[in-house]
Amino acid sequence: MKLDTIQRKKFRIRNKLKKNATKDRYRLSVSRSLKNFSAQIIDDVNNKTLLSASSIEKDVKALPKTNKISLSKIVAEKLAKKALDKNIKKIYFDRGKFKYHGRVKEFAETLRKNGMEF
Template identity: 40%
Template structure:
């Protein structure tokens, strides 16, 4: 990944994050790499990570054919929803981090909604 590509993605993410900060709700942030997908729920002020899940974790990765497909993303979505609900959070704002809302990002979001999170 070139630096320009990453810079452009972060530039796209900036306005979304500013908007979420004004809303004052917890933020579900997604990071997508070539091999893995990560999700974190940040507190409303962004100072604390309240829940995290990724395909790096053994319990999520177990039984998956690959950590970089839709099935893996959906499993991370279900895991982050369960952890967030356990931490007492049911309403979040979805931060796609400048990625297009399709493919793995969409699969994660849909699975998190099914898991009980409200966007």
């Protein structure tokens, strides 16, 4: 099966993280579109999603209109709060096919400020 460039990039990044998967660290997968931003904390050992946060949730949509970078910061703060409630502090950051730039970078920096380690 032949993969296109985007699928190869995502596969390369994700497999490096899955090889290092342990019980004490989980994978944080990031997804963004032109308007929205979402993230999930995934346990690769048991193949389950533990937590998720997105910009399409009702309480985030109820906020006044903001730009996309501040929207990713809001999602990061929400995810960090949920993770700290479940005692998850150490994660692997899976940026997927996206460059570590712009919204993805601000998301990661906001998570670090709120107590996550990666």
